[in-house]
Amino acid sequence: MKRKSTSDLPTPKVRKQAPVDDHKVKFSTIAGSTKTASTEPKSILKKPLRSESSTSSNDSKPKMTMSASALLKANTKAASKTHLLPQKGRPQPVPVAATRGDITGGMGRKRRARREDKEEEVNSGDDSDSDNDGEDENDSGESAEESDEDDFEGMPATPSKKTSKKRTEENMAEAMSKILGSSLRKADASTPILARSRGAERKIEEEKMEAKARKAISNEKKRLANRDRVKPDYTGMEYEKKLRKVATRGVVQLFNAIKAQQKATDDLTEKVRPITTNSKDKVANLTKASFLDLLKSGTKSSSTPTAEAEEYLKNVAKYNQYTNAFVDLNQPDHIRSQAAEATRRWESGTAKSAVDGAVMGYKMNFCTSDLRTTCSSAMLENFKAPYTATAIELLEKAGVIMGGKINMDEFGMGSHNVHSHEGPTRNPFEIIGRSEEEIKDLEARSAGGSSGGSAAAVASNMCFAALGSDTGGSVRLPASYCGVVGFKPSYGRISRWGLVAYASSLDTVGTLTKTVNDAQTIYNIMAKEDPKDSTCLTERQRKAIADTLNPIDLTKFNDQDVKTKPLLGVRVGIPQEFNVAELAPATKDLWRRGIQVLKDAGAVVLPVSLPNTKLAVGAYFTLCTAEASSNLQRYDGIRYGHQSDKNDEKDALYSHTRMEGFGKEVKRRILLGTYVLTSGSFDNFFLRAQKIRQMVRNDFDRVFSRRNAITGSCGNLVEDFESDSSATTRVHALLTPVAVSTAPKLKDVIGDQIDPVDAFLDDIFTIPASLAGIPSMSVPFGTCTKDGFPMGLQVMSQYGDEEMVFKVARIIEEKGKSMCSEKQVE
Numbered sequence: 001m002k003r004k005s006t007s008d009l010p011t012p013k014v015r016k017q018a019p020v021d022d023h024k025v026k027f028s029t030i031a032g033s034t035k036t037a038s039t040e041p042k043s044i045l046k047k048p049l050r051s052e053s054s055t056s057s058n059d060s061k062p063k064m065t066m067s068a069s070a071l072l073k074a075n076t077k078a079a080s081k082t083h084l085l086p087q088k089g090r091p092q093p094v095p096v097a098a099t100r101g102d103i104t105g106g107m108g109r110k111r112r113a114r115r116e117d118k119e120e121e122v123n124s125g126d127d128s129d130s131d132n133d134g135e136d137e138n139d140s141g142e143s144a145e146e147s148d149e150d151d152f153e154g155m156p157a158t159p160s161k162k163t164s165k166k167r168t169e170e171n172m173a174e175a176m177s178k179i180l181g182s183s184l185r186k187a188d189a190s191t192p193i194l195a196r197s198r199g200a201e202r203k204i205e206e207e208k209m210e211a212k213a214r215k216a217i218s219n220e221k222k223r224l225a226n227r228d229r230v231k232p233d234y235t236g237m238e239y240e241k242k243l244r245k246v247a248t249r250g251v252v253q254l255f256n257a258i259k260a261q262q263k264a265t266d267d268l269t270e271k272v273r274p275i276t277t278n279s280k281d282k283v284a285n286l287t288k289a290s291f292l293d294l295l296k297s298g299t300k301s302s303s304t305p306t307a308e309a310e311e312y313l314k315n316v317a318k319y320n321q322y323t324n325a326f327v328d329l330n331q332p333d334h335i336r337s338q339a340a341e342a343t344r345r346w347e348s349g350t351a352k353s354a355v356d357g358a359v360m361g362y363k364m365n366f367c368t369s370d371l372r373t374t375c376s377s378a379m380l381e382n383f384k385a386p387y388t389a390t391a392i393e394l395l396e397k398a399g400v401i402m403g404g405k406i407n408m409d410e411f412g413m414g415s416h417n418v419h420s421h422e423g424p425t426r427n428p429f430e431i432i433g434r435s436e437e438e439i440k441d442l443e444a445r446s447a448g449g450s451s452g453g454s455a456a457a458v459a460s461n462m463c464f465a466a467l468g469s470d471t472g473g474s475v476r477l478p479a480s481y482c483g484v485v486g487f488k489p490s491y492g493r494i495s496r497w498g499l500v501a502y503a504s505s506l507d508t509v510g511t512l513t514k515t516v517n518d519a520q521t522i523y524n525i526m527a528k529e530d531p532k533d534s535t536c537l538t539e540r541q542r543k544a545i546a547d548t549l550n551p552i553d554l555t556k557f558n559d560q561d562v563k564t565k566p567l568l569g570v571r572v573g574i575p576q577e578f579n580v581a582e583l584a585p586a587t588k589d590l591w592r593r594g595i596q597v598l599k600d601a602g603a604v605v606l607p608v609s610l611p612n613t614k615l616a617v618g619a620y621f622t623l624c625t626a627e628a629s630s631n632l633q634r635y636d637g638i639r640y641g642h643q644s645d646k647n648d649e650k651d652a653l654y655s656h657t658r659m660e661g662f663g664k665e666v667k668r669r670i671l672l673g674t675y676v677l678t679s680g681s682f683d684n685f686f687l688r689a690q691k692i693r694q695m696v697r698n699d700f701d702r703v704f705s706r707r708n709a710i711t712g713s714c715g716n717l718v719e720d721f722e723s724d725s726s727a728t729t730r731v732h733a734l735l736t737p738v739a740v741s742t743a744p745k746l747k748d749v750i751g752d753q754i755d756p757v758d759a760f761l762d763d764i765f766t767i768p769a770s771l772a773g774i775p776s777m778s779v780p781f782g783t784c785t786k787d788g789f790p791m792g793l794q795v796m797s798q799y800g801d802e803e804m805v806f807k808v809a810r811i812i813e814e815k816g817k818s819m820c821s822e823k824q825v826e
Contacts, residue, residue: 204581205581304343304346304357305339305340305342305343305346305356305357305358305401306336306339306340306342306343306357308339308357308358308359308464309335309336309339309357309359309401310336311461312335312359312403312461312462312463312464313332313335313336315460315461315462316329316403316404316462319428319431319432319460319462320462322426322428322431322439323425323426323427323428323431323447323456323457323460324407324422324423324424324425324426324453325361325406325407325425325428325447325453325454325456325457325460325462326361326403326404326405326406326407326453326457326462327364327374327376327404327405327406327407327422327453328371328372328404328405329403329404330370330371330401330402330403330404335359335401335403338357338401339357339359339401342356342357342399342401343357345357345399351399352397352398352399353398353399353525354521355395355398355399355400355464355521355522355525356398356399356400357399357401358399358400358401358464358465359400359401359402359403359463359464360395360400360401360402360403360463360464360465360466360467361402361403361404361405361406361453361454361457361458361462361463361465361466361467362392362402362404362405362406362466362467363405363406363408363451363453363454363466363467363468363469364376364405364406364407364408364453365408365411365412365469365499365500365502366389366391366392366405366467366469366498366499366500367385367387367388367389367498367499367500368385368388368389368392368402368405369384369385369386369387369388370388370402371384371402371404371405372384372405373385373405373500374405374421374422375408375410375411375412375500376407376408376409376410376411376420376421376422377410377411377421377661377662377663377666378421378642378660378661378662378663379635379641379642379657379658379661379662380635380640380641380642381421381642383640383641385498387498388498389495389497389498389499390495390497390498390530390532390533391467391494391495391498391499391509391526392467392498394525394526394528395522395525395526398525403462403463406453406454406457406466407420407422407423407425407452407453408420408449408450408451408452408453408454408468409449409450409452409474409665410662410663410665410666411500411502411628411632411666412450412469412471412474412502412507413450413502413628413665413666413669414449414450414665414759415448415449415450415473415474415477415749415759415760415762415763416446416447416448416449416452416744416746416749416750416759416762417446417447417448417449417450417451417452417453417478418446418449418746418749418750419449419663419664419665419666421663424444424446424746424750425447425449425452425453425456426444426445426447426456426746427444427445427446427447427448427456427459427481427482427743427789428447428456428459428460428482429445429459429481429482429483429743429788429789429790430442430445430788430789431460432459432460432461443745443746443747444745444746444747445481445743445744445745445746445789446481446743446744446745446746446749447478447481447482447743448477448478448479448480448481448482448743449474449477449478450468450469450471450474451466451468451469451470451474451475451478451486451510451512452478452481452482454466454467454468454475454478454512455468455475455478455479455481455482455484455486455512456478456482458482458484458512458513458514459482459483459484464513464518465511465512465513465514465518465519465522466511466512466513467509467510467511467512468486468509468510468511468512469499469502469507469508469509469510470486470488470507470508470509470510470770471502471503471506471507471508471624471770472506472620472624472763472766472767472770473738473762473763473765473766473767473770474510475487475488475510475511475512475778476488476510476738476766476776476777476778476792476794477738477739477762477763477766477778478512479512479738479778479780479792480738480739480778480780480790480791480792480794481739481742481743481789481790482743482790483780483783483789483790483792484512484513484514484780485512485513485514485515485516485518485519485777485778485779485780485809485813486510486511486512486777486778486792487510487511487512487513487519487523487775487776487777487778487805488508488510488769488770488775488776488777489508489509489510489523489527489775489802490773490774490775490799490800490802491505491506491508491535491773491799492535492536492537492541492773493508493523493527493536493537493775493800493802494508494509494523494526494527494536495509495526495528495530495532495533495536496508496509496533496535496536497530497532497533497536501627501631502624502627502628502631503623503624503627503628503631504535504627504631505623505627506620506623506624506627506770506771508770508773509526511523515813516777516779516806516809516810516813517810519777519806520802520806523802529542541709541710544709544710545709545710545799545800547709548706548707548709548800549706549800549801549803550706552568552569552570552732553569554568554569557569561602564602565600565601565602566601566602566807566811567598567601567602567603567807567808567811568602568603569602570602570603570604570732570733570804570807570808571603571604571605571606571705571730571731571732571733572595572598572603572604572605572606572731572732572733572734572735572808573605573606573607573608573703573731573733573734573735574595574605574606574607574608574734574735574736575608575609575610575613575734575736576607576608576609577609577610577611577613577614578610578613578736578737578765580740580764582740582761582764583737583740584740584741584742584784586741586742586784586785586786586791587737587739587740587741587791590737590781590782590791590793591735591736591737591793593781593782594735594781594793594812595735597811597812597815598735598808598811598812601811603808605735606729606731608703608731608734609699609703610696610699610700610703610768611699612692612695612696612698612699613696613699613768615692615695615696616692616696616764616767616768616771617760617761617763617764617767618689618692619688619689619690619692619693619696619771620689620763620767620770620771621672621760622676622685622686622688622689623686623689623690623693624669624673625669625670625672625673625676626673626676626677626686626689627673628666628669628670628673629669629670629672629673629674629676629677630673630677632662632666632670635657635658635661635662636654636657636658637653637654637656637657637658637661638653638654641657641661642657642660642661643657644656644657644659644660665756668756693771693772696768696771696772697711697771697772697773700768700772700774700796700798701798703730703731703734704730704731704732704797704798705730705731705732705798706732706798706801707798708798708799708800709799709800710799710800711799732797732798732801732804733795733796733797733804733805733808734795734796734797735793735794735795735808736765736793736794736796737765737791737792737793737794738765738766738778738791738792738793738794739762739765739791739792740762740764740765742784742787742789742790742791743789765794766794769794769796772799773799774796774797774798774799775796775797775799775800775801775802775805776794776795776796776805777794777795777805777806777809778792778793778794779792779793779794779795779809779812779813779816780792780813780816781793781812781815781816782816793812795808795809795812
């Protein structure tokens with residue numbers, strides 16, 4: 001019989017993994033699956049491989065083999081050297097039942113004796129077994145049950161020097177399956193939580209660890225095979241020892257993974273609680289009614305623009321040294337004088353608007369003629385714009401007072417407000433109401449980014465509201481981390497004139513406020529046509545959008561339900577692709593509770609699918625870096641901004657200026673964007689990303705019940721959209737989480753050792769809405785009992801339908817406030 005070569009060895013059947021997209025999106029999705037995972041973890045090999053001795057047992061010519069007892073004894077000695085035998089303090093795998101071809105177990109005493117006698121006759125001329133004859137008496141008398149006490153009974157015995165290396169490889173292939181299979185079964189017995197797991201996340205992690213162990217074994221085989229070709233004297237004994245060693249390492253990896261999974265199950269006990277805290281000041285800030293509402297109702301005479309301005313200045317002096325939110329402050333006397341004038345207008349009934357006398361902060365990338373516009377970069381450290389942004393001009397006409405300019409990630413590039421020339425911004429949620437000694441002992445948390453400074457200023461009550469810019473979630477993510485309301489309107493609703501560009505097709509002016517009503521009030525002031533911005537919607541386009549937003553028919557509902565259930569007739573979708581494996585258990589529980597709140601308010605909740613969501617992150621960072629590379633070319637040190645002092649004839653002034661003026665994150669994204677725009681990569685990356693962006697937009701148009709008034713798209717080719725049979729399955733809004741978890745610690749997101757790709761993935765829930773240009777809002781809904789930090793839910797709607805976002809978000813906000821009030825009473 002012809003011997004098998006090394007390349008003919010049977011390869012293990014490994015479960016196929018889902019293909020990974022070109023942009024290496026690192027998060028997995030659970031898309032509409034209704035099947036539960038199996039309770040038994042699958043082993044790496046579906047069926048143990050048989051050794052050549054079992055497959056060729058019918059050959060007429062017997063093969064030269066060692067006696068069964070000798071093989072078992074040698075196997076025991078080799079296993080003890082590689083720590084494969086049971087040892088004190090080590091987790092031991094469950095014994096594997098011997099297969100039909102296994103010569104070391106699975107047969108009775110008499111049958112084994114007959115087999116041994118036959119093998120001894122065949123091997124009578126083999127000198128290599130002479131040393132083991134004296135040991136057969138003890139081993140040959142073992143019963144099948146006694147032999148099964150060996151945890152690794154399927155491991156082939158250590159061969160003699162005359163044993164072929166090819167034969168050894170086949171034996172080792174069989175051993176690998178039995179070692180890893182028994183380890184998994186042992187793990188199931190020792191960790192019942194893992195064995196009972198029915199979640200798809202657990203199944204994915206299990207398959208990853210199995211694939212990793214198999215890969216380690218395969219790599220070791222290849223390395224040793226290459227070494228054999230170089231050194232022919234490499235013995236089968238050494239080859240087997242190496243494979244035994246890597247097999248042990250694979251088992252250890254599996255046990256470590258199981259231990260990590262068991263630790264992860266402890267997080268299942270995490271619960272989501274209402275926004276509560278031991279600090280009365282913190283609760284007051286989160287549930288406090290806007291002073292504008294108090295002024296209009298006349299219930300509190302002390303709530304005047306002057307009194308509120310004094311409170312803001314007091315909080316700035318108290319908390320800004322810890323949060324690093326405000327970088328440039330307006331003159332306190334100027335703020336007091338403007339607040340006094342606003343108070344007189346309110347008393348005389350001639351207030352300019354609902355925000356007359358309110359103090360607001362502006363992100364550092366909004367141009368103002370009074371204060372610097374640095375974008376938190378050394379490149380624009382002393383730059384003062386000659387004009388003021390359109391959005392700020394509209395607010396000033398309405399009587400808003402500028403409190404100062406706020407910290408941010410450099411040019412808006414970041415998710416945690418740590419890439420700033422002015423230093424990182426700290427989350428104020430744990431600081432409010434504490435003494436200086438207590439604050440020093442606290443571990444700093446991220447405020448989110450890039451508008452982390454704006455969120456921190458509002459959360460610490462240093463201003464009534466703040467402006468931010470949202471490119472891929474820069475307003476909504478900080479709002480979730482800090483426990484405030486973050487709103488991003490539809491792209492083009494608010495003029496971008498005066499907003500320093502990062503990615504022009506994605507940048508949107510957003511707001512950070514304490515309440516949904518405040519966000520709506522400020523939005524209505526700024527949402528105006530601006531001829532200076534070509535991307536701003538015209539009045540004709542705004543009217544066309546308003547014509548498509550037909551009110552929901554409530555005639556089929558009784559009057560009592562209409563009064564008690566404000567969301568009657570509203571359909572809310574739950575995107576299945578947002579239920580990713582990285583989502584923390586507490587965040588999932590928060591999501592479920594938000595769904596129940598909407599159901600109680602009369603909404604119909606439906607599952608929907610956005611299949612191209614998994615491609616959104618890769619497409620977003622391809623597009624935004626390409627646009628950033630183009631927009632940041634203007635900073636050359638000649639016309640304005642930083643200019644290098646180096647006078648080196650070898651290198652241009654342009655090179656020195658940009659190396660000194662830009663931070664690491666900005667330079668990283670400029671390089672990436674420049675590469676994307678090169679002639680060799682433009683078609684392969686940039687154009688593909690644009691196509692994916694359109695696919696994401698089509699996904700949203702397909703699930704929303706209202707047309708996209710700008711593009712006219714509804715996701716299909718049905719002429720009469722309202723009479724479409726799928727109209728009842730379409731939704732008015734979507735509800736998703738904002739972030740996978742609560743605010744991370746600053747030490748975990750600062751430093752050269754941090755992988756920048758991990759920071760990109762913090763925006764996985766906010767990026768799709770930015771690519772599609774639809775309105776979205778982050779609403780605080782609860783805090784995690786594990787660390788006490790807030791978490792928010794995200795509401796999205798069709799392009800131009802901001803009113804639906806406000807309507808749904810207001811229900812979530814009111815429920816959160818009522819729960820908080822109940823807790824305070826207790």
